[in-house]
Amino acid sequence: MAMTNESSGASFRPSMLLYDTRYRSMTIQIVVMFMLMAGFAWLVDNTVENLRALGKDFNFNFLSVRAGYDINQRLVEYTNDSSHGRAMLVGLLNTLLLALVSCVTATVIGVIAGVLRLSKNWIVSRLMGLYVEAFRNVPLLLWIIVIFAVMTESMPAPSAFRGENATSSMLFFDTVAITNRGVYVPGPLFTTSLGAINLGIISVSINFLLILAVVVGSLWANIRLLRHATAVQEATGLRPVTWWKSLLILFAPITVVLIALGFHLSYPSLQGFNFQDGTFLRNSFIAMWLALSLYTGAFIAENVRAGILAVSRGQTEAAFALGMRPSWTMNLVILPQALRVIIPPLISQYLNITKNTSLGIAVGYMDLRSTLGGITINQTGRELEGMLLLMLVYLAISLLISGLMNIYNNSVRLKER
Amino acid sequence: MSDTHSNTVAYVRDSMLPEATPPLTEVGAIRWLRENLFSGVLNIILTVLGISSVIWIVLHIGPWFLNAVWNAESLAECRQILDGATGACFGVIKDRWHQLIFGFYPPSAYWRPTLAFVLMLVALAPILFAGAPRKLFWFSAIYPALAFWLLWGGTIWFPIIAMAGFAVGYLAYRVTLPLSTLAATIVGVLATILWWLYLTGPISNMLSGALPIGIMPIRSDSFGGFMVSTVIGVTGIALSLPIGIVLALGRQSDMFLIKTVSVGFIEFIRGVPLITLLFTASLLLNYFLPPGTNFDIILRVIIMVTLFASAYMAEVIRGGLAALPRGQYEAADALGLDYWKAQRLIIMPQALKISIPGIVNTFIGLFKDTTLVVFIGILDPIGLSNAIRADSDWNGIYWELFGFIGLCFFIFCFGMSRYSQYLERKLKTDHR
Numbered sequence: 150m151a152m153t154n155e156s157s158g159a160s161f162r163p164s165m166l167l168y169d170t171r172y173r174s175m176t177i178q179i180v181v182m183f184m185l186m187a188g189f190a191w192l193v194d195n196t197v198e199n200l201r202a203l204g205k206d207f208n209f210n211f212l213s214v215r216a217g218y219d220i221n222q223r224l225v226e227y228t229n230d231s232s233h234g235r236a237m238l239v240g241l242l243n244t245l246l247l248a249l250v251s252c253v254t255a256t257v258i259g260v261i262a263g264v265l266r267l268s269k270n271w272i273v274s275r276l277m278g279l280y281v282e283a284f285r286n287v288p289l290l291l292w293i294i295v296i297f298a299v300m301t302e303s304m305p306a307p308s309a310f311r312g313e314n315a316t317s318s319m320l321f322f323d324t325v326a327i328t329n330r331g332v333y334v335p336g337p338l339f340t341t342s343l344g345a346i347n348l349g350i351i352s353v354s355i356n357f358l359l360i361l362a363v364v365v366g367s368l369w370a371n372i373r374l375l376r377h378a379t380a381v382q383e384a385t386g387l388r389p390v391t392w393w394k395s396l397l398i399l400f401a402p403i404t405v406v407l408i409a410l411g412f413h414l415s416y417p418s419l420q421g422f423n424f425q426d427g428t429f430l431r432n433s434f435i436a437m438w439l440a441l442s443l444y445t446g447a448f449i450a451e452n453v454r455a456g457i458l459a460v461s462r463g464q465t466e467a468a469f470a471l472g473m474r475p476s477w478t479m480n481l482v483i484l485p486q487a488l489r490v491i492i493p494p495l496i497s498q499y500l501n502i503t504k505n506t507s508l509g510i511a512v513g514y515m516d517l518r519s520t521l522g523g524i525t526i527n528q529t530g531r532e533l534e535g536m537l538l539l540m541l542v543y544l545a546i547s548l549l550i551s552g553l554m555n556i557y558n559n560s561v562r563l564k565e566r
Numbered sequence: 567m568s569d570t571h572s573n574t575v576a577y578v579r580d581s582m583l584p585e586a587t588p589p590l591t592e593v594g595a596i597r598w599l600r601e602n603l604f605s606g607v608l609n610i611i612l613t614v615l616g617i618s619s620v621i622w623i624v625l626h627i628g629p630w631f632l633n634a635v636w637n638a639e640s641l642a643e644c645r646q647i648l649d650g651a652t653g654a655c656f657g658v659i660k661d662r663w664h665q666l667i668f669g670f671y672p673p674s675a676y677w678r679p680t681l682a683f684v685l686m687l688v689a690l691a692p693i694l695f696a697g698a699p700r701k702l703f704w705f706s707a708i709y710p711a712l713a714f715w716l717l718w719g720g721t722i723w724f725p726i727i728a729m730a731g732f733a734v735g736y737l738a739y740r741v742t743l744p745l746s747t748l749a750a751t752i753v754g755v756l757a758t759i760l761w762w763l764y765l766t767g768p769i770s771n772m773l774s775g776a777l778p779i780g781i782m783p784i785r786s787d788s789f790g791g792f793m794v795s796t797v798i799g800v801t802g803i804a805l806s807l808p809i810g811i812v813l814a815l816g817r818q819s820d821m822f823l824i825k826t827v828s829v830g831f832i833e834f835i836r837g838v839p840l841i842t843l844l845f846t847a848s849l850l851l852n853y854f855l856p857p858g859t860n861f862d863i864i865l866r867v868i869i870m871v872t873l874f875a876s877a878y879m880a881e882v883i884r885g886g887l888a889a890l891p892r893g894q895y896e897a898a899d900a901l902g903l904d905y906w907k908a909q910r911l912i913i914m915p916q917a918l919k920i921s922i923p924g925i926v927n928t929f930i931g932l933f934k935d936t937t938l939v940v941f942i943g944i945l946d947p948i949g950l951s952n953a954i955r956a957d958s959d960w961n962g963i964y965w966e967l968f969g970f971i972g973l974c975f976f977i978f979c980f981g982m983s984r985y986s987q988y989l990e991r992k993l994k995t996d997h998r
Binding site for chain 1: 601602603605609612613615616617619620748820821822823824827833834836837838839840841842845846849850852853854855856857930934935937938940941948964965968971972975976979980983
């Protein structure tokens with residue numbers, strides 16, 4: 150019996166599930182799948198049980214309930230009568246605003262510090278080394294708190310600006326006031342407003358859209374112009390003069406639009422106990438902005454330094470041997486190659502900035518974590534839903550940024566064949 | 567010929583001139599200054615800016631630091647001693663030294679974390695330096711249980727019985743080994759887990775009832791200061807490396823499910839801020855665990871910090887694996903090594919060596935991130951600086967505390983990065 154079975158039954162034995170490499174991976178995956186499903190079911194079961202014991206349910210209706218708290222920095226209209234969902238939107242916009250400005254300044258600081266650290270100037274390269282090590286080796290949270298303390302403790306009160314013998318004065322020809330309440334800078338104003346478009350949840354001013362469209366259009370036209378010049382150069386060997394056309398295309402339309410809209414700046418001025426007019430940047434925002442820029446700038450500086458050092462010396466020498474100027478060498482030979490090394494770590498620094506904006510809670514910056522993940526959770530008692538939503542939003546932002554930056558990275562990557 | 571020539575020329579030098587000294591501008595300090603500081607217009611501007619910023623910093627911080635008061639009981643007393651002059655009040659660090667290091671740990675038990683710290687250095691020695699005696703590895707192996715007992719106190723039987731779980735697992739492995747290696751491994755791991763789940767508690771209770779040897783138990787809410795940073799940081803560092811390796815291998819795996827799970831885990835953890843994970847640990851873990859479970863907050867934080875760091879670690883190690891030439895994998899296959907042997911003997915040693923800088927950067931990041939526990943109410947150094955300021959004695963003291971905390975973190979992190987450079991030099995095998 151056994152003999153016939155073995156010969157006819159395609160010689161499959163259960164032990165082959167473990168010892169035959171053809172089946173082993175299948176076995177392992179099935180076991181893992183069952184373990185995962187069991188673990189997941191266990192978690193869900195516990196959660197359901199715990200929620201029932203607490204008399205809670207699982208829904209997101211709280212997002213449409215009146216929030217009842219104020220948010221001191223808002224980019225869109227919000228009052229304490231608005232819903233929790235709207236508070237979440239305000240927080241999200243604050244997070245994105247902080248992340249955006251910090252990414253820009255951190256890149257500028259990082260590139261300058263990274264290049265200067267490679268400079269032959271002894272004192273400057275040492276100073277930059279000191280900056281990089283000091284910021285890389287001390288927690289970001291400490292820097293945020295230190296800068297916030299500097300802003301609130303060491304800056305003059307608005308009253309110090311008043312009177313004949315004022316102890317403090319405004320900077321940059323009386324346009325910027327740094328006080329212990331925050332920084333007042335000139336704010337943009339328009340005499341003619343074209344109204345606003347209501348996009349359902351947020352309304353966007355048409356002035357803003359118009360300016361944005363003009364800027365984007367000018368940039369696009371300039372790129373077209375430069376491409377055309379390159380095409381002419383490749384066909385004839387002579388590059389048409391473009392600089393004045395570029396300047397005209399970039400600056401004439403925006404100037405015309407700004408004049409037509411009656412653009413002017415409103416300067417902050419001391420009225421009563423406080424500064425009025427202009428744009429008010431809160432200490433929490435300034436502290437987060439400076440700390441994130443300086444801290445991440447130190448990391449970016451190291452990336453930039455590594456990228457430049459990764460381009461071999463022979464490339465520079467070859468460029469010089471071809472008779473290129475130092476500026477051309479930098480722009481056409483070194484930078485394109487260094488960028489390939491710099492961009493991937495730069496992406497993860499941008500992601501870090503975005504995630505680190507959640508430290509705003511230390512100084513009371515009303516970002517997504519402070520609105521949705523803080524006050525809303527405390528008021529509604531919806532920890533589970535709130536935290537899940539919070540994590541999903543951060544995850545979506547992170548995936549979006551890394552997706553966009555990966556597209557860019559692929560466009561500058563070395564095309565290997 | 568030569569005679570006529572010598573006669574026609576009035577003067578011929580027949581000995582070498584002594585070497586002339588180079589011009590003053592080309593030697594020593596002046597040359598160095600010319601080349602390094604004043605070689606061009608831009609360079610001169612940079613030098614002037616650099617020197618003036620150094621002078622500005624020294625002028626502002628110098629007197630503050632030099633006039634520092636080291637002996638004062640309160641900020642008021644310190645200001646009295648200073649008598650209007652600018653100066654730091656480092657008296658706060660002397661006054662609150664124990665608090666900054668131990669938090670609210672009972673003073674009578676300060677010897678325990680101190681001893682645990684000293685023993686940690688001993689346990690780390692064989693791991694960090696090849697010159698240390700190899701037998702110390704045994705001490706490193708039992709150190710986690712010892713440190714747990716010293717810090718949290720309680721009966722000595724619990725850590726001993728928990729460690730015995732490994733012995734039980736090994737025993738089960740040896741007993742079933744004649745049957746098959748795979749079955750023996752599974753039985754060994756299962757035996758250890760079952761021992762911990764079902765037997766450790768009852769046996770240690772029984773033994774401590776029969777033979778009560780122990781030290782005062784201390785709850786983790788009295789932990790604080792640099793002690794808590796070190797506990798979380800060191801445990802996270804020690805655990806995140808192996809988990810990171812497993813995740814990186816999972817991400818490289820051919821098995822679809824393993825790969826998907828690893829990628830999903832890594833990308834999820836890397837996509838959310840650590841703060842949200844810490845809040846999950848403090849707010850939500852009670853939802854996910856069976857009703858009535860409540861375990862130590864520091865343990866929860868350690869788990870979250872470890873998971874967080876291991877996702878980053880996995881990416882760093884994946885970079886190392888990707889950087890390894892394909893030929894190394896093929897050579898391992900050609901030698902007939904199975905997957906685990908190839909990983910252990912060929913792939914991992916090289917991949918880990920390549921990724922040392924990244925690994926240490928992740929460690930440094932993890933250690934700095936321990937400060938975030940302040941948001942869930944654990945009194946780490948930054949939390950303590952707020953607590954000290956809340957006291958009327960030291961209300962209004964900022965820079966001295968921040969400076970001290972920053973300096974301590976700097977020393978730790980800078981030390982780690984220097985050690986990684988030493989390790990890279992030591993492990994360098996290419997001859998270039």
